[in-house]
Amino acid sequence: MKKKRVSITDIAKALNVTPSTVSRALNNGGKVSEKKKQQILALAKELGYRPNPIARSLVENKTQTIGLIIPEFTHHFYSRVLAGIESVTSKAGYQLLICTSNEKKKQEIKSFQTLLDARVDGILATICKKNDEFDHLQEVLDSGTPLVLMDRICEEIETSYVISDDFVGAFQAVDFLIQTGCTQIIHIKGPKVLSTSFNRFMGYKEALKKHLIAFNEDLVFEGNDPELAEKISACLKSNAVDGIFAYSDYLAFEAFKVLKNEGISIPDQVSIVGYADEPISSYVTPQLSSVNQKPFEMGAIAAGLLLNQIQDPETPLEFKSLKTELVLRASTKTFKEIPV
Template sequence: MKKKRISITDIANELSVTPSTVSRALNGGGKVSEKKRQEILSLAKKLGYRPNPIAKSLLENKTHTIGLIIPEFTHHFYSRMLAGIESVTSKAGYQLLICTSNEKQKQEIKSTQTLLDARVDGILATISKMNDKFQHLQEVMDSGTPLVLVDRFSEEIETPYVISDDFNGAFSAVDYLCQSGCKNILHIKGPANLSTTFNRFMGYKEALRKHEIEVKEELILESSDANLVEKIRFCLKNQQVDGAFAYSDYLAFEIYRAASDLKIPIPGSLSVIGYADEPLATYINPTLSTVNQQPFEMGATGANYLLNKINNPDIGLEIRSLETKLVIRDSCTKRAAKECQFS
């Protein structure tokens, strides 16, 4: 049988005092003698009294909960970002309510409604890659609930956000390939409507421009293409590709597979750089060069921004672009090693 929860009334009846006296004693209020206060606190501890969180939240107009919407848990990037968020929120006395969108707009919209119904004090969110409408995020802000975007952002939403410097992250990767002597550099883009895809593609093009290398459309592939693997094979076989930069480490792995099928040695004939520094990068052979986005720091910074917004709603728009780190491993020749961080 379910054990009855001890209430303030139970303590009051046991000590023959009023519930309001017990409430003041438990919450540090006045008009209670120190002797009576200690007596009440002692009995509350003995009986295992725990405050009713719902009643407390109604009284304070706060739930001490923060909503988090992320695309998924499986990627190391999001698990590290979550760890960064929790390192801040737990110290501040907040609990996390976590929802996943599975990169679907409908699920993201449902998640925002669920979190608003739960009366969270604020929401951290990473926009799903299938998102092309942002009314639900505007509704969060219109409700008075603070919102901070992390990793991805939309210019349509004026709210604090924390992202990585994807332009310079991509630029440093492709610049390294160019300095290593690569002339025909394949690029696999990310999902079409994401800010991260655009910024990494711009970084790719700017690095080529710096080295006066022509941007060739036939060397730019869309990750959403159903025939992506076949197109990678075609490029490697027919376009004299000597370097490759992928939107993610997982897409870089597809380049590895195609190169293996064609007996193209990495890095002997092909240098490859991915993005995000997932554990995969150190598991495959040769180990994958990549760009680290500092996801833990991203999560912690986003959480701090949200807490600032919760505690001071009138605070200005906070925007942070975190520096990325190029990590060179065995998938690249190391001619420019002095300029890079090694792992």
């Protein structure tokens, strides 16, 4: 049989005092003698009293919980974002309620509603890639619940953002490929609706422009194309491709497989750079050069912004863009390896 939870009323009856007296003693309030306070605290400890968080949240209009919505757990990127968030929220005494959208719009909408129903004090979220309507995000703001978006931008929603500088990250990656001798560089794009896809594509084009290399749309492919491998293979046969820049490390791995099947040496014939610096970048052979987005820092900064808004609703909205880092490994040539 389930043991009955000890309440303030139980303690009050045992000591012949009012429940309000017990409440003041437990919460270090005034108008309770030190002797009576110690009696109440001692009995509460003896009976195993624990505060009711739901009752307290109704009184204080705070639940000490923060909602988090991310597309998935399987990507190392999001697990590092989560670690960054927890490093801040746990110290501040907040618990996380975590939902995943699995990159599906309906599931994302349901997750937001679930968190609002749970009366969370604020929400951190990365919008899914299959989202083109954002009424559910506006509903969060209209409810007065603080919201901070991470990694992906939604121009329709006026709130705080923490992102990585994808334009500069992509520019630096492609600029490096060009400086190490590449001139015909394939770009494998990300999902069309995402700001990250657009910014990385623009960074790719800007690097070509800097070096006076004409943009060739025949070298650009959609990452979600089911015939991606076949199209890359055909491109390699009809163009003097010597470099590949992919939207993600996973798309770079797809290019890896095509090059291996075609007997093309990496990086002697074709250099490859991915994005996000996932663990897979160290597992493939040769190891993959990639762009690190600083996900731990992203999560920690986003959590800090949200806590500031929870504590002071008048806190100005902020837009934080984190510097990326190009991590060089064996899938790209070094400057010393450039043919003279």
